[in-house]
Amino acid sequence: MTVILNSAAPKQHNEFPQNTQVAVDIVLDTAYQGIDEAAWKKLFAKARKANVTGFIADMFAGKRLNASENRPVLHSALRNLSKTSVEIDGQDVMPAITEVWRRIEALCNKWIGITDVIHIGIGGSDFGPRLAIEALAHVPSIDSRLMRMHFLANIDTAELARILARAQPHSTRVIIVSKSFTTLETTMNAKAVVNWLKENNCSKAQISRALFAVTTNVAAAKEFGVEENNIYPFWDWVGGRYSVWSAVGLPIALQYGFDTFMDFLAGAHAMDLHFKNTELENNLPVLMALTLLHQQEQHDIKSFAVIPYADALDWFPRWLQQLDMESNGKGVNRDGQPVKFSSPVVFGSSGSNAQHSYFQLLHQGPEVIPIDFIAVRKAMSELPEAQAHHRILLSNCLAQAQALAHGKEADKPNDCYPGSRPSNLLLLPELNAFYLGALLALYEHRTTVLGVLWNINSFDQPGVELGKVLAKPIEKALASHANNIEASTEIDAVTAARINFLNT
The missing domain is CATH 3.40.50.10490 (Glucose-6-phosphate isomerase like protein; domain 1)
Structure with a gap:
């Protein structure tokens, strides 16, 4: 059944397909995730066990959820x-x-x-x-x-x-x-x-x-x-x-x-209100987090792709790489214990360029890689050709999702597509400042929910510091122009040899 979450949802669309939810006019379609009703119930039970709802309330209340740095998390x-x-x-x-x-x-x-x-x-x-x-x-x-x-x-x-x-x-x-x-x-x-x-x-x-x-x-x-x-x-x-x-x-x-x-800011604020006030079953960031958790548990996925079918969003995957992997790329949880799951490797670029790059791997590679397809209903230019081009862009987006989901049988193994490759479809009514803000906030909150589900502190990044510390003695050695640098507690033998080569 269709669930419409936001009273501001587009009034011209009274019917949405099954497996869709809407918030701040953004449509999320999870039909190709392969998650049945029983699996959804288990996922929501896990979210409740992890106290996702309580974490959301505490975050907006300004509690010090970044325990390692003793700080609140209040970008909202x-x-x-x-x-x-x-x-x-x-x-x-x-x-x-x-x-x-x-x-x-x-x-x-x-x-x-x-x-x-x-x-x-x-x-x-x-x-x-x-x-x-x-x-x-x-x-x-x-x-x-x-x-x-x-x-x-x-x-x-x-x-x-x-x-x-x-x-x-x-x-x-x-x-x-x-x-x-x-x-x-x-x-x-x-x-x-x-x-x-x-x-x-x-x-x-x-x-x-x-x-x-x-x-x-x-x-x-x-x-x-x-x-x-x-x-x-x-x-x-x-x-x-x-x-x-x-x-x-x-x-x-x-x-x-x-x-x-x-x-x-208004678009992001609207998504904040949805995230804060909506029950788990209809909460877009929660649903998106749970789809990825499901694929981790079912397929032990190591990678995740985000493909915006909008050239304007070509930078979006790079922004998401930092958001996801710096937030949740952790080896231990909040209790200092090794984690079972953390952030997969995030990659992506704008469609349909991506189809002519790495979609071969997505369709026929041995690894299952979930995908978020992002599309925009309205064309992004006023050129005479805009509508015709945009129809082709959208048809490519929908076709790739369908092909990944269903695959194809063939007599020749090389022509077979295994199918059962999961994906979400996010559909924006148009791309402007409001919907861009809502989109970014949606993914911020999705990342937060994943951290809660994995019991990870999503708001520190201790792993980025070691390289900065080690770079200082190396830079000093390079500045010396000496080619007789020896291994030490700060510079190992391999790095010393490389410095000596560069200084020659």
Whole structure:
């Protein structure tokens, strides 16, 4: 039976296929998951045993669910447009968030004559805003305010050189995004951009006015040369990969206008309300998490693919890679015990390009790889050919799901498709700031539910630190130009040999 979850669901569609649920106008179709009624009951029982409902309530209440760092998990407060009180230890955080919205709107109104913005950040400080800028650029007739938005993340100077070759120094603004303001890649790239401004005869006062920062470390940003009025706050209860809803998302407002940024937040807020207030059986993030858990238990899956049949969402799989694998790629659970399941490897790219790349493996490889197909009902351009092209795009999406589900028998083994390859279909009515926000929030909450089901802390990332520590003595050895480096407690024999080769 069809379950419609949201009173705002599209009124022109009174009937939905079986196995579908709808929230914030987004349709989820699980028909090809191969999960019968009895299996669903068992999955919901597991969700109740894991206390998913209690975890959701505690998260929105500001409880310190990130136990390893003793922090609340309140990125949902950043898009709480209802402005209802959200407290941490008895203090309402909404006035501070509302003040950031006011400052972002004021900045949008006075930024005139800017040709280029260089957004410097890496990881969560880069993926979210970059995805949003790329996706919304495809919205027909959107106003880009005649600015070029550049994203600088990689320490490789090739990316830096490409940006500086295009930007106009005297009409460029620079946004430095680092929670701690100590991230090596970000600070080095920021220094390089400042040097470029100096080399192009920008005065000290001009450079100071050109620099903006989003950080928790105000003192470090001021020491770097950012004026205090140009520093936007960040809070330790927001993980980097959940930060696009904060001032980290400033490029969205600057590029497409403050109202577009608020629409983005509104879509996410609508999904928050659905996630918070809807029972498990009709809760989209919960249903999506349970489908993946089912495939892990049935097929011991190691990989998961997300294929958006929308070129505008080509960056979405890369954003999801960090969200899923940094959140849930853990070897031990909250109790310090080895886990049975954690995040599968996430990959994907836009359809139908993906069909001509790795779908051979998805159809005929020995490993079962679940897929989320994401499609958009409305074409993403106003070209005369748009409707005809979009029909072909949608037909490819539906055909691939059907082929994966049913397979094909043939006399020649090489022509056989085993079938029984599970997939979800997510259908957006259109792609704009509101539905993009809802889509991202949907996957954020799905990731959270998976962490609860696996008893994993989804909100820390200790595994990313070891490589950073080891890189310091290696960089020092490379800077020495010596080719007689010996193995030590910090550098093993293999790495020492590689350093010596590079220094030759």
